[in-house]
Amino acid sequence: MTKLKLITLALVALLPGTAAAQGPISVADALFAQHDARLLPPADRTEIAALLPMSLQAGEIVSNIPGCAGKPMRASVAIADMNLDGVPEILVHAGNACTSGMTGASVWLFGKGLDGRWREYLNAAAADFAVLESRVQGWNELALAGRSECVGVWQHRSDRFVFSRTVTPEGRPCTP
Numbered sequence: 001m002t003k004l005k006l007i008t009l010a011l012v013a014l015l016p017g018t019a020a021a022q023g024p025i026s027v028a029d030a031l032f033a034q035h036d037a038r039l040l041p042p043a044d045r046t047e048i049a050a051l052l053p054m055s056l057q058a059g060e061i062v063s064n065i066p067g068c069a070g071k072p073m074r075a076s077v078a079i080a081d082m083n084l085d086g087v088p089e090i091l092v093h094a095g096n097a098c099t100s101g102m103t104g105a106s107v108w109l110f111g112k113g114l115d116g117r118w119r120e121y122l123n124a125a126a127a128d129f130a131v132l133e134s135r136v137q138g139w140n141e142l143a144l145a146g147r148s149e150c151v152g153v154w155q156h157r158s159d160r161f162v163f164s165r166t167v168t169p170e171g172r173p174c175t176p
Contacts, residue, residue, distance in 0.1 A: 028048070031061070040079060048110050054073055063096065075094035077092055083138050083140075091107060092107070093105055106126060130143045150167065150174035
């Protein structure tokens, strides 16, 4: 197997405390502030933000997960058409040690269903992620990095993304 091939995404990071300087009034505004509205209209932004376990508190994105409520979360958003249907999918990378354990962050993947509503395809703890060039069932695979040297590769299956295999950063299979 050759080196993992990544698709370059435009990630926009929102660090704790930076939302207030821009003056957003909602989680959706804070998450998508740097993304062109032509890529994702305001109604879609609002629908996706409502699916996430976060809120805005004093201009800062915080967790609203019980036990972690009010704790600041670093957040970034990537927009990519992962199934080449002309409608973008949204990847949100956010969290902290309370919400996501030792990895410190999680990745959510949202796509628009046939009914026109946004739905969650993936919610997994991951320190980092990358959209791969490799495709399964018409969708790009995702690489999710944790705390080990191996990277988990996730594939689209039916209506979710599921774990497929682990590989080294060079793309070779990982052995336990």
